Amino acid sequence: MSELFGQINAIVWSPALVFLCLGAGLFFSIRGRFLQIRHFREMIRLVFQGKVSETGISPFQALSMTLAGRVGTGNIAGVATAITFGGPGALFWMWVVAFLGASSAFVESTLGQIYKEKINGEYRGGPAFYIEKGLGMKRYAWVFAFTTIVSCGLLLPGVQANAIADSVNTAFSIDTSVTAVILALLLAFIIFGGLRRIALFASAVVPFMAIAYICVALFIILINIDRVPEMFWLIIRSALGFDSAFGAILGLAIMWGVRRGVYSNEAGQGTAPHASSAASVSHPAKQGLVQAFSVYVDTIFVCSSTGFMLLITGLYNVETAAGDAIYTGVVGVGAGPGYVQAALEGLMPGIGNIFVAVALFFFAFTTILAYYYIAETNVSYINRFVARPWMSTVLKFAVIGAVVYGTLNTAELAWSLGDTGVGLMAWLNIVAIFFLSKIAFQCLADYESQKAQGIDPVFHPTAMGIDNAEYWQERLEAQESIE
Template sequence: MNEIISWLQVTLITPLQTAVASVVGFINNILWGDGQVLIYLLLIAGIWFSWRLKLIQLFDFKHMFAIMRNSGKSDKSGISSFQALCTSLSARVGTGNLAGVAVAISLGGAGAIFWMWVIALLGMATGYAESVLGQVYKIRDTNGQFRGGPAYYIQQGIQNKAFALVFALCLFMGYGFIFSAVQANTITDALNNTYDFPTHYSGLVIILLAGLIVIGGLRAIARFAEYVVPFMGAAYVLVALVITAINIQYLPGMLEHIIKSAFGLQEAGAGALAAAIKNGIQRGLYSNEAGSGSVPHAAAAASPNPNHPASQGYVQMLGVFVDTMVLCTCTAFIILLGTQTDIGQMEGIRLTQSAMETHLGQLGGDFVSAAICLFAFTSVVANYAYGESNLHMFKLDNNLGRRAYTTGYLLMILWGSMASLPTVWAMADMALGLMTLVNVIAIIILTPTIVAVTNDYRQKRKEKKEITFDKNDCEIQGELEESDIWQGK
């Protein structure tokens, strides 16, 4: 038996792994590496929507908080706006906030944090735009619940079924399978590093807990997120504030270091500046997901209040702010204020753990282990919902389709729990990159619809009219699959 396994390893498995790694590396080099296609595309998209929407992330900053006052209402067709925000945050808030920030700092230096802030500020407008489209072009599934996302607005708005299917396939590969493997990998690595827990045992526990939640579908996932996300976010921010207060004398110097490093003023040569920009933007996108096309799935599932697509745009714009400007900044401060941390010798979550132990001793390591398990696990669960939302595109929105998808999803969690970190991150970067490429092209094409819907909302708000949406109130590109969702509402 051992001889057979060895023969398979040499003749089949190893060559296949090498071929896959080669393909993944080639694509990532175009998207993120020498080609830097996505870095330019995301910057252009952020600037484009900031301009076309009249700096909505700045001038309507207070309104995105105000709109959350009445966000707890839901109905039989959709989850509440607050649940949609928590669901999107549960997917956003994960390895990107703890391990991803550490990767950005270790590869791009402290200046990478500045560029994470820049892409978040621009990404707020992009996140608004894609979430508005998710609402406009949503449909009802076989259970009568709202579903939507880029594949839906590409098919209905641009009226290109092939382009829509390309995105749906990328999303299945990314959120349906690979990203959950990334989250599982980070959980098992953190537990193994702190407590020497075998990775395969941790993986089996993750599968069991995730399976118990996702079997209840989107509503069960939304309820889980509604209770867990606010608690874990508040706890993490509180700990970061305590650490910052303890090290307040180092704060001005740290901020100066971030700014100078961001522009290469403390580094040798332009290579460090390029690394700061590249890693800051790349990890910023991975964390807040603005432009990637993931969040519109959560936005589309909501029954918004006010009942207008733009209201979900504001809600999800707030999600980008909380994820990067608040939570990622907390991790950056924890790491950069941990003056005894040897950044060059560690990667991923272990850097964050080491920094926290510098501040709080063994208790800090335990806290990070607990935080990453909770942050990453909520992402694992929410990722399932995003993949499930696209089953309708393949006419698999039935019991058999859901069972097949759930099986593949759980198996990928097990694989991710035991895979090597570089392999998992590389595949995640590829999936996210392909999704983003397709989605950004689509939302730029659909800019007239985004602007028209936003102007309709702003006009009704200015005139202090009841803010409801009727598809006849403004010009929408393409044709809605279910016109009665918005007509006469």
């Protein structure tokens, strides 16, 4: 099966998708006058603004839920894999994807807010909603919804579960079957508790673990501060093809950097708008800016922490596409979290293995929760007009089954399945947001105009000529009736 999905990924992750991701991010950056730089302070301010409502979650909880999806095994195992097959320069291209992807994240999350709906007392939104309402293409929307249910419900959870099992086995020698049972029980307890339980768990765990992980990386960098200049020079040389050892794999550095960058930060992939649409805000651009910031947190902070720890200690391997070794820094460890565990264990004996295993457990487990929520939102989209409650129940058991399957199978197969899911969603979503980006930037201009007037921006879709934003129109009418 690994061979089959390897062939599928060769098509899905062709150079065309790499250029599409980078090209879309560059286009949105120029179109938004590099909003990811201009509004950086505003992004941070908005994270802590707003409150939980009866039908939605706070901007901070929405950020935590999207970070739960972004910050996962891709930040640890994914970075290690990118360096193994793309060299140190792959980290540079992950930064490029993050910088450009922040504008893509703004566009898709703003669109998610504009076209969201209230379903069964909760805010729901995402690509399927804005494809149907914004583009007027219901069949296309259903294709995305079905693809996302399969990807997030069946393909992607196994990658996270497999990484958890691998790191836990390395640190504690716990059999993978035991890990599978524990994950299944914990997952069932949370997902059967609904959106609020998922949001509370994510907002409690993700910020704490991300900060702890970054602090450990900073500690390692400080005790090896004399190696930092050479590490950065190695990254730049490798990324631009100037390094004598890694210059021959420049194309792989770009491909793996973009692939793992998109997998990790998910900008343009279409996952983040699902959670960001659930936030209670007065203007869609607010959540768009918050989600642009989340891309920085994921890649510039967390992914860089992993990459720096590996490169500064030299505990990583690099090999060609044919499997020939270019650089060998660690023996007997496969590409993945084992590299990071080896690096930390060498510097903090008896602690390093355990810390990485705990960090990866929480990062990856919260990502599984985010995947479930995304898949469940698309089930809700399909069920808007015809009640099929059994579909949500089937999805819950399918996600639990995917986690057990991924835990017990090889990492190679798990990553192949995950790459296929991410690639298919990225293709469908980036094309859609390209055609809808005018509306998102119109929304940004309105936000900036109201801010310049010194008022807290409020969204008026009809005044802006935006159709099918029923939730916002109904909200305005309700407020006017009260006044």
